[in-house]
Amino acid sequence: MKNIVIVGGGAGGLELATFLGDKMGVKSRANVTLIDKNSTHLWKPLLHEVATGALDDGSDALSYRAHARNHGFYFEQGAIVRINREQKYVELAPVYGLEGDMIVVARRIPYDYLVLAIGSKSNDFGTKGVEEHCIFLDSQEQALRFHHKMLELFLKFSENSALDEIGEEESKQKLVQEGKVNIAIVGGGATGVELCAELYHAAQDLSSYGYGKIDSHCLQVTLVEAGPRLLPALPERVSSSVLAHLQELGAQVKLNTQITEAEANKLHTKNGEIIEADLIVWAAGVRASSVTQQFDGLELNRINQIHVKDTLQTTVDESIFALGDCAFLLQENGKPVPPRAQAAHQMAKLCYKNIVALFDNKPLKKFVYNDKGSLVSLSKFTALGNIGKDDKSMVIEGKLARMAYISLYRMHHHALHGCLKTGVLILIRHINRFIKPALKLH
Known part of the structure; x- marks a missing residue:
């Protein structure tokens, strides 16, 4: 049985692991493994709410192990340190406990198909201090x-x-x-x-x-x-x-x-x-992690993003895919696909279809980014943004924009849990408004 390994449990990586686990893992067509250095997932666009206490990470964080059990894939905790393309394995760093003791040794995870979804980090541009x-x-x-x-x-x-x-x-x-x-x-x-x-x-x-x-x-x-x-x-x-x-x-x-x-x-x-x-x-600028320089000769740009073809396969190795913030792909207009959650969501869907196509000996599809606009939330005060793209975009503000902003998070929940469980999660969050403080205070 072939091994599909996904590195990075962000929005795109976790959605892809869920899709492939439900399609390939449950039916024993492939072993699907998700790797992340953390034990839980939290939607990155909401980290500013965690920072202020507006969002309780204890309630909204998702256990990778529990989700893997429910969706037919495996989970390995650890940080990737390098890739060996010739022998087809990824190497993970040891996992250390709170006291600094090693609790999981360094490992090598074999793959037949590898998906890199390690996201991005803030770019300090080498600024001193x-x-x-x-x-x-x-x-x-x-x-x-x-x-x-x-x-x-x-x-x-x-x-x-x-x-x-x-x-x-x-x-x-x-x-x-x-x-x-x-x-x-x-x-x-x-x-x-x-x-x-x-x-x-x-x-x-x-x-x-x-x-x-x-x-x-x-x-x-x-x-x-x-x-x-x-x-x-x-x-x-x-x-x-x-x-x-x-x-x-x-x-x-x-x-x-x-x-x-x-x-x-x-x-x-x-x-x-x-x-x-x-x-x-x-919070100025983004770049991919410098660990991509240890990815055995994959083509990188100046901010360490991995060059991919329109099938999301890397330019030098067709058995390796990359998606989300760590992937660099030029659109037809000459601009790169932006590092946004909606781009990672769309890439995860296409990557899923292309990996299934490889198993079924069918042609791969090309990725076309559908920019649905951008929204920002100014907390409880208001929300603003635009829906659509270019000259067809519409600027929205207030309650309508707030509803559209929240719907992006609900789309992520739907991709992970389906309609019924997403509805239950929405209900639980409304209940928590009455039984929990407005801010997390610990």
């Missing part, structure tokens, strides 16, 4: 680290404010004079913009949970973007509207501002300005 002094939001672990630091900052601020000794209006004036919780976000793309809005939402809710009289006046978010506008992938009308909304919330947005160095609680800009912050998040 960023890796040491900034938090990235590329994983659940990093989002939780930000969450704990954010709660510590607000707790420290509320304890030092001595609000009980003075009146409410006087308190607000005193807070402005003494300072605020200062958070800097570098990168005006979707992650930076959505995190900025969620932070102001969190600040409004914290006073309900014993953090004193904290509100949005106690928070100062500085959003730094090197380009001339926010959300460059969206229409300018949407960018301008998002800018206005963030400024109305109280955010300080700095456009055309390039960061040259990061220090502890401090950012240096190209024009000599210093931006001080209690917490710094780096």
Whole structure:
């Protein structure tokens, strides 16, 4: 029986493992194995909500092992370190426990067909000090680290404010004079913009949970973007509207501002300005992991993405596929397929069809990206974006945009669980709104 190995349990990788497990694994046509360094899956576009506590990762995270059992595939935990194309195996690093002891040794997983879906990570562009002094939001672990630091900052601020000794209006004036919780976000793309809005939402809710009289006046978010506008992938009308909304919330947005160095609680800009912050998040640009350089001669671009043909097979090895953020494919318009969740979703569907076609000795299909538009959520305040593409796109805002934004997550649930279980998950989430705090506080 042939082995199909999928490396990376993000949106595309997990959906593909589910499709192939249901089609090939359950019917014993192939052994399907999913590999990921983590034990649980969380939809990456929602990491900013995990970071602020708006989303409880404990409730929304999906166990790879449990899902594998339900859908006819195997799961191996570990980080890929290299590929041997001649002998057809992937090598995994050991897995270490919380105390630093090795709990799973290094392994070699054989494959007949290999799919690389390892996603992307933030690109620091080699900026000095960023890796040491900034938090990235590329994983659940990093989002939780930000969450704990954010709660510590607000707790420290509320304890030092001595609000009980003075009146409410006087308190607000005193807070402005003494300072605020200062958070800097570098990168005006979707992650930076959505995190900025969620932070102001969190600040409004914290006073309900014993953090004193904290509100949005106690928070100062500085959003730094090197380009001339926010959300460059969206229409300018949407960018301008998002800018206005963030400024109305109280955010300080700095456009055309390039960061040259990061220090502890401090950012240096190209024009000599210093931006001080209690917490710094780096959300500027994306690149694939440098581990792709150990993938035995696969063709890479300058940000370590893997070149693929329109069948999603790599350019130098037809038994290896790549999809999602780590794949580089030029469209007919000369632009690369963008690193978005909807692209990974579409690629997973086609990759599934092409692998099944290989087993059935049928011709492979070509991938054509269908851009359905882009949406951003500004927390509970509003949502904005465009539906469609090019001159046929329609700008939407408010409740309609919010519903469309949520539907993207529901599409991911549907791909993993089907209609019935997705409906149950939606019901459970509505119930949790009544029995759980509005924010995760631990």
